[in-house]
Amino acid sequence: MELPGVGPVGVADASGDNDAHITAELSAIFQNLQQVLDIRHKYIRLSLQRDGDNPNDDPSWQIYPAPPEPAWTDPRPDHNTNGQNTGANSMSNSMVLPPQASKSQAADNISREPDLPQEGRKKPPKKRKAGQDIGEDFDMDDLLPLPSTSEFTFRLDENGVYQVFENTAADAANTPVVGVPTIKDFYMDLEKILLVSSDGPSKSFAFRRLQYLEGKFKLYTLLNEYQETADTKKVPHRDFYNVRKVDTHVHHSACMNQKHLLRFIKSKMKKCPDEYVLSRDGKNLTLKEVFQSINLTAYDLSIDTLDMHAHTDSFHRFDKFNLKYNPIGESRLRTIFLKTDNHIQGRYLAEITKEVISDLESSKYQMVEWRISIYGRSLDEWDKLATWVVDNKLFSHNVRWLIQIPRLYDVYRASGLMGSFEQVVRNIFQPLFEVTKEPESHPKLHIFLQRVIGFDSVDDESKIERRLFKKFPVPKEWDSQQNPPYSYWIYYLFSNMTSLNFWRRQRGFNTFLLRPHCGEAGDVEHLAVALLCSHSISHGLLLRKVPLLQYIFYLEQIGIAMSPLSNNALFLAYERNPFIQYFRRGLNVSLSTDDPLQFAFTREPLMEEYAVAAQIWKLSPVDMCELAKNSVKQSGYEYSIKQTWLGENFHLPGAEGNKILKTNIPDRREEYRYQTWVEEHRMISRYASNNELHQSTEHQSSFGMNVNPSSLENTAAGTVDSEFKDPASSLSNVEAGRSAPPSQQVDMSSSQVSGAGQGTVPGSPPPSAQRESSYPTDGLASMRLSSHEPRYIPGMMTRASRQTSLRRDSAPESDDVASPRSNLRKNGGAEEPAT
Numbered sequence: 086m087e088l089p090g091v092g093p094v095g096v097a098d099a100s101g102d103n104d105a106h107i108t109a110e111l112s113a114i115f116q117n118l119q120q121v122l123d124i125r126h127k128y129i130r131l132s133l134q135r136d137g138d139n140p141n142d143d144p145s146w147q148i149y150p151a152p153p154e155p156a157w158t159d160p161r162p163d164h165n166t167n168g169q170n171t172g173a174n175s176m177s178n179s180m181v182l183p184p185q186a187s188k189s190q191a192a193d194n195i196s197r198e199p200d201l202p203q204e205g206r207k208k209p210p211k212k213r214k215a216g217q218d219i220g221e222d223f224d225m226d227d228l229l230p231l232p233s234t235s236e237f238t239f240r241l242d243e244n245g246v247y248q249v250f251e252n253t254a255a256d257a258a259n260t261p262v263v264g265v266p267t268i269k270d271f272y273m274d275l276e277k278i279l280l281v282s283s284d285g286p287s288k289s290f291a292f293r294r295l296q297y298l299e300g301k302f303k304l305y306t307l308l309n310e311y312q313e314t315a316d317t318k319k320v321p322h323r324d325f326y327n328v329r330k331v332d333t334h335v336h337h338s339a340c341m342n343q344k345h346l347l348r349f350i351k352s353k354m355k356k357c358p359d360e361y362v363l364s365r366d367g368k369n370l371t372l373k374e375v376f377q378s379i380n381l382t383a384y385d386l387s388i389d390t391l392d393m394h395a396h397t398d399s400f401h402r403f404d405k406f407n408l409k410y411n412p413i414g415e416s417r418l419r420t421i422f423l424k425t426d427n428h429i430q431g432r433y434l435a436e437i438t439k440e441v442i443s444d445l446e447s448s449k450y451q452m453v454e455w456r457i458s459i460y461g462r463s464l465d466e467w468d469k470l471a472t473w474v475v476d477n478k479l480f481s482h483n484v485r486w487l488i489q490i491p492r493l494y495d496v497y498r499a500s501g502l503m504g505s506f507e508q509v510v511r512n513i514f515q516p517l518f519e520v521t522k523e524p525e526s527h528p529k530l531h532i533f534l535q536r537v538i539g540f541d542s543v544d545d546e547s548k549i550e551r552r553l554f555k556k557f558p559v560p561k562e563w564d565s566q567q568n569p570p571y572s573y574w575i576y577y578l579f580s581n582m583t584s585l586n587f588w589r590r591q592r593g594f595n596t597f598l599l600r601p602h603c604g605e606a607g608d609v610e611h612l613a614v615a616l617l618c619s620h621s622i623s624h625g626l627l628l629r630k631v632p633l634l635q636y637i638f639y640l641e642q643i644g645i646a647m648s649p650l651s652n653n654a655l656f657l658a659y660e661r662n663p664f665i666q667y668f669r670r671g672l673n674v675s676l677s678t679d680d681p682l683q684f685a686f687t688r689e690p691l692m693e694e695y696a697v698a699a700q701i702w703k704l705s706p707v708d709m710c711e712l713a714k715n716s717v718k719q720s721g722y723e724y725s726i727k728q729t730w731l732g733e734n735f736h737l738p739g740a741e742g743n744k745i746l747k748t749n750i751p752d753r754r755e756e757y758r759y760q761t762w763v764e765e766h767r768m769i770s771r772y773a774s775n776n777e778l779h780q781s782t783e784h785q786s787s788f789g790m791n792v793n794p795s796s797l798e799n800t801a802a803g804t805v806d807s808e809f810k811d812p813a814s815s816l817s818n819v820e821a822g823r824s825a826p827p828s829q830q831v832d833m834s835s836s837q838v839s840g841a842g843q844g845t846v847p848g849s850p851p852p853s854a855q856r857e858s859s860y861p862t863d864g865l866a867s868m869r870l871s872s873h874e875p876r877y878i879p880g881m882m883t884r885a886s887r888q889t890s891l892r893r894d895s896a897p898e899s900d901d902v903a904s905p906r907s908n909l910r911k912n913g914g915a916e917e918p919a920t
């Protein structure tokens with residue numbers, strides 16, 4: 086019996102030469118999987134959503150205002166440690182809940198932190214203490230002058246997609262710089278994925294693999310639990326409380342807890358009752374008058390009257406849940422306190438936001454990615470939002486923003502606000518293209534966008550989507566009262582974002598990711614849509630019903646921000662939540678709060694989320710640290726910041742990229758996850774490529790490349806990078822890609838790189854290429870891809886017992902293909918092209 090090198094990896098592998106048992110059906114399955122992977126790679130590559138594509142993934146990217154200095158430096162690592170992390174930080178803050186901590190009091194608490202005055206001493210006066218004077222280190226003048234105007238032009242095309250052109254001549258010739266898949270391409274590709282995901286044999290294959298992965302993890306835990314505990318005990322200073330955690334999915338207008346909001350409303354009623362806060366029917370109302378009109382005094386207010394908790398009465402009632410955003414059921418209070426665009430220019434919301442930021446900063450290890458709305462109702466929404474953020478100086482090291490776009494076209498259409506869906510596309514994207522062309526045209530928007538990491542699409546997924554037409558009309562012809570389906574919304578976000586990203590990257594501006602809500606309820610088709618074109622998703626509950634898609638989410642390590650407490654209130658009882666299954670199987674899951682205002686009871690909602698999960702599912706400290714690490718990796722924080730939080734080489738897989746001193750995760754856990762993942766990929770690519778090799782010698786090299794799962798990404802990176810080194814060639818390259826049918830584009834890029842010579846790439850590629858995937862695959866090369874490889878494949882037993890023959894001369898070829906990469910690997914870690 087031959088076991089591969091790593092610990093318990095081989096538990097399920099019996100040896101034996103049963104290649105001969107692999108049936109045609111089986112090879113079809115692998116081809117199906119490979120096909121889906123290829124389609125996704127193409128979309129993600131085109132839209133620049135891979136790790137390393139974003140210019141802010143460059144370690145030298147300037148972040149303004151600069152992140153705080155590290156609290157202690159290497160020479161005396163133990164200095165100050167105790168005071169820093171056990172004294173005034175997260176723990177003690179969470180216990181000291183001042184009876185009526187107003188903004189100033191909260192700030193006082195933080196100022197008492199003994200260690201903070203020491204930090205930032207060496208820096209110019211713009212520095213501020215964490216948790217204090219939020220935004221005071223931000224000064225718009227520091228960022229001037231803004232970049233100049235670009236020569237490129239843009240326009241909305243016939244199909245509702247903004248296209249970018251190198252110059253007016255290219256515009257006239259209609260040759261945009263990037264070939265965005267058309268809506269027809271999109272629906273055809275989606276169809277392919279849906280077909281595969283409903284294919285019986287592929288489904289049961291994926292199901293079995295997932296079962297196997299789960300069982301394997303349990304076995305791993307049984308064998309390694311004690312050792313893991315021992316490993317973490319050896320790490321000085323680090324524990325679950327002081328590893329970084331990002332709340333990867335939280336809506337800004339619900340980011341404070343109820344107690345906080347209540348306190349804030351009461352203090353406003355006491356301190357400024359005569360402020361004009363609302364304009365109704367041409368008459369301005371003071372806060373006092375508003376409360377009189379609803380017959381309430383400050384004394385009456387309690388959590389119960391506020392009535393914003395969604396714990397019992399909103400199960401499967403998303404409509405009811407939406408109403409919970411209204412304090413005391415009054416939409417006018419929501420307008421006054423929770424909107425950015427109101428009579429007081431969102432000042433109250435800005436104030437309470439600063440209080441939340443202050444709490445976050447003082448907890449130090451908790452970060453958020455806040456989702457804030459752009460509705461697409463009018464062209465000036467972006468400027469208003471940017472002005473709100475910039476003028477109120479809502480900048481913090483602990484905060485990044487995502488733009489959420491509610492799918493409300495039908496509402497606007499019904500109210501006569503617009504005639505067709507094209508108006509939504511225009512309102513959402515036109516300002517973004519304008520500011521990318523000429524930052525001076527919307528200066529505040531330009532600056533705000535530096536802190537925006539992507540787009541989200543939100544609404545009740547369980548609404549029915551009727552298919553009215555065999556073929557969907559393009560946006561300017563979409564003038565019916567019906568809301569377009571989820572897929573249609575996502576396509577238009579994706580396609581316009583693709584054009585935008587290309588241009589922004591060309592200009593050296595940060596690019597965006599698509600990170601929609603998906604699979605919370607409704608049709609499982611949404612998951613196929615997200616698989617096709619989004620970087621990561623929120624929720625993903627329905628993956629439990631589609632094993633094949635779930636398996637691909639695993640293979641691709643697509644991030645899933647899950648919120649079991651939110652699900653528990655809305656769609657799925659806690660004990661039925663698939664979170665723990667996903668986690669054991671090795672899907673890339675993180676925990677997030679969704680809406681602390683509605684769901685959380687405590688002052689640290691993210692901790693609450695972790696705590697409940699740990700209690701119910703008996704998560705070990707290592708599990709929790711792994712989840713925290715996932716959340717950082719999924720997040721849109723800049724590369725250099727992730728390095729600070731996770732370690733220099735966090736982008737490398739397995740033990741190599743793990744720094745236990747920062748992550749508190751034992752190497753063996755990382756290595757287990759990585760080797761398990763490699764094994765799955767190796768199996769698929771090996772068998773899928775074998776078939777291809779025999780079917781078509783023409784494509785041999787490119788398919789051979791696919792033996793390494795990274796190769797696609799790898800090659801893609803090579804292509805894109807070469808494009809970007811030389812703008813002229815880049816354009817022609819992309820042009821060529823555009824005119825070719827989608828399937829050829831992938832092949833083209835693969836063969837390009839294999840032609841360029843895998844092992845002998847002269848010079849070292851730009852850093853972006855080196856850090857290609859956060860789950861890179863160099864390790865594949867080090868794993869022996871030989872005929873000694875285990876042949877038994879869990880999940881395939883029944884089928885494999887059929888005696889249909891398949892050639893078995895495959896292994897040597899895989900070996901050959903893998904070898905250049907092993908050479909590369911030996912060339913030395915840092916210089917490796919594309920990981």
Ligand SMILES: [Zn+2]
Nearest residue numbers: 336602623679
């Ligand atoms: Zn949400």
